[in-house]
Amino acid sequence: MLAVVKENPEPGVVIKQMPIPVVQDEEVLVKLVYSSICGTDIGIYDWIPWAQGHIKPPQIIGHEMVGQVVEVKSEKETKIQKGDYVSSETHIFCLNCYQCQIKNYHICENMQLFGIGRNGSFAEYATIPLRTTWKNDPSIPVESMSVQEPLGNAVNVVTKAQVKGKKVLVMGLGPTGLCAGMVAKAYGAKEVVGVNRREYRRELALKVGFDRAVEALDEKEYGTFEAVLEMSGNRVGIQVALDAARIAGKIIAFGIPKEEINIDWGKYMINKELSIESVFGRMIWETWEDTTKLLISGEVDLRKIITHRFKLSEFEEAMKVMKSGECGKVLLEV
Template sequence: MEGSMKAVVKTQPGPGAEMKEVEIPKPGPNQVLVKVKTTSICGSDYHIYSWNKWAENNVNIPQIMGHELAGDVVEVGENVSLVKVGDFVSAETHIICGHCYQCKTGQYHICVNTKILGVHTDGVFADYAVVDASNIWKNDSSILPEYASIQEPLGNAIDTIRAGNVSAKNILITGAGPAGLLSIPVAKAFGASQVIVSEPNDYRRELSKEIGADHVINPIEESLEDLVNDTTGGIGVDFVAEMSGNPTAISQGLKQITPGGSMAILGLPAEEVKLDLTEDLIFKGVNLIGITGREMFKTWYIARRLLKENMIDLEPIITHRFPLEDFNKGMELMKSGNCGKIILLP
């Protein structure tokens, strides 16, 4: 396909990005070209926009931002046979090597040579995007494009909650950013008994209640320990889903776990985390689990079933919709924390 398109491009170091006219990319032999219907802002997109240390170390500029999408295939490479023009698709964003020890033993989600769509390659904040055919996920036609574009972060929430085997268990979610918010209906769908959410932002606490959290607390102003003791009969929670990356939240969360319980950590701390491993982990026999991305492609099948069977409702979590040209408004909302999931519409 010839011509130009609009795209959000990180053009230089420092905060911000630009809307630019660029050439429509051409798919390689093993790639497809997707007409983007909807895309959504991830925390990592905001990190690139604000240009934190992680972004500085991972992103080569200039580069098109974004990695969460839903759209239609409009062109396929010459070697592509399993994806065709007209398919309604999303994308697994971890681009794996296929030959390292982890890949060869079926642990694709922790491939040591992973590259990420929109981080290490041009992304999807654009009219069109090129995606490796092996990373394409064919969507069920019954799923709305806006929901389909959120399946990638929904997978983060699914893998985090699955790690706790939460059926009939009391759980604590620390951090109600977009991933934490998505974890609430996932936990309920998986049969969690009580879902406690710890979140200092007023907007996101209220949203957590609307989505279905049983108890919500501001850990800065109230005692998380008292709430957990009151709601669990002094036992403590069986599982903590750590979604914030905040060192204090990680430490507080570990202290609320009943002996023999577990914590899964998706949040990425930007600084050193100090823990009392002897008292809070070792002597309590706590299982600590790191979560990266999604299990490829197991988590995508779970997301499809949850959405297709209406087992979760994503509508309350999508708090804002903007034209792609207004991406700056979405980024400012991400900075404020007064939002759930933000959709951009090319």
């Protein structure tokens, strides 16, 4: 089968023929239909320090996906059957640690990551543990099924922010930021404003339902947002998030900075009484259930943020588009 492989501990990938994986106990073998490129995959491609610490080449990369089940290997009863359209939860939990015992599976202490710590979905076939396999509702458009990971992150972020009736700021309009705006509108936010340097992303934000999208926030609006969704992971973005939030407002931290960030603790955490919560991935499976409801009802249509499609063999071109930032979600058709 054709696969995108991090062959050596260096930047770049190799697109090559690999053996079809053999399904192990309590796993499914899936024939991929679509796999989408995540921001994380850029870091893996460029071989940033985080990737060096998490990937042992050779490794098939990719983790956002939808595929059809070819084989189920399980001793237990399962509702997943041959032919089902399934997606994978990237956070593969252990079921044994303290966090798993209290059902915080998404922050498992022994977490393995699909497409990062084990072979992933930029390939014609992949194996997924049954416990992290999500059976999709057949009424959802198949290409949307592949993009549920960023949507799920957004659902978790917006749920924590409790946006109903509030003025909401979204810092950073990558795919997850765009999803966050769509979900905030669906969950009854009074007004949703997005901030991004790129015109392309601001236009996309307006298309998917943001009330406004600006290059930089006018200082006159500082202190007026009841909920701020920090999706940028950018030093300036984080500073604006702190200033834009209203007194006693809430910030949800999602974007991961590449550098250490200093904040004026007294000014923001005490005098301003801000509350800052964070999101790392999706609640398993509560977030996926909420995500499904939004997709079935049509309140969120992920096809609006899918801007580019490539064949698996065209991965290098797809990565170029990803790096340009002139895109929404980039889909690989397998």
